[in-house]
Amino acid sequence: SLHLGVLALQGAFAEHIHILQSLAHGNVHISGNEDPTHSSENVPFTVASVRAVRNAEELAAIDGLIIPGGESTTMALIAERTGLWEPLAKFTRTKPTWGTCAGMIMLASAATGTKQGGQRLLQTLPIAVQRNRFGSQLASFEAELDAPCLEPFGLHPFRAVFIRAPVVTALNAPEVQVLAQIDAPVGSDPLPEGSTRDVVAVRRNHCLATAFHPELTGDNRWHHYFVSMVAAYVAQRT
Ligand code: GLN
Secondary structure, X not given: OEEEEEEOOOOOHHHHHHXXXXXXXXXXXXXXXXXXXXXXXXXXXXXXXXXXXXXXXXXXXXXXXXXXXXXXXXXXXXXXXXXXXXHHHHHHHHOOEEEEOXXXXXXXXXXXXXXXXXXXXXXXXXXXXXXXXXXXXXXEEEEEEEOHHHHHHOOOOEEEEEEOOOEEEEEOOOOOEEXXXXXXXXXXXXXXXXXXXXXXXXXEXXXXXXXXXXXXXXXXXXXXXXXXXXXXXXXXXX
């Protein structure tokens, strides 16, 4: 059985908690090989607890963590002030973690598009991100994603909500897998050189990051996918 947590310092944590609670029981597809986009095994799981995480004690009690959307500079400052930064950095390096939007930025090793001139990053994922990639005129939009990793949970495209979203501009290690891309909406800045579509979901080992807000659409397949990552991690460990 799994113990899940959502970082609750700032931002959209309540919605994630709600969805994880709704996934209390089910089946997850655990990958038989190293490629997380191909699943082979059907394993039952039980979510034993879902908690809001605000301190190191609460963090130590969970198997998997969501870092929600919100404002990444603010979230980092609160984590530093409350002494949670170092435990958080350690957790994300070793245990299943999913950063959405601001959470993706926090997990990145480099970020551009920061007006204040820099912010502290957990640097768990060897990716570069551009904050607020779609600018103010496209502060918010929806787009359909092709995400093969969600297919075990349903075949339809995922309708993703982007809110002042970042985008992945560089993959700095060969193990970083691209899980989803979109066509940049009309009106957004030109893409980085060499890319034809915007990378909006990536994974390396236990660490997942998505640029959009998957908790807002009533389609829980990304949550299901993450829970299957946690279930696989717990199964390996025991
Ligand atoms: N623009 C925010 C940031 O830079 C992220 C927005 C979001 O999480 N919805 O942190």
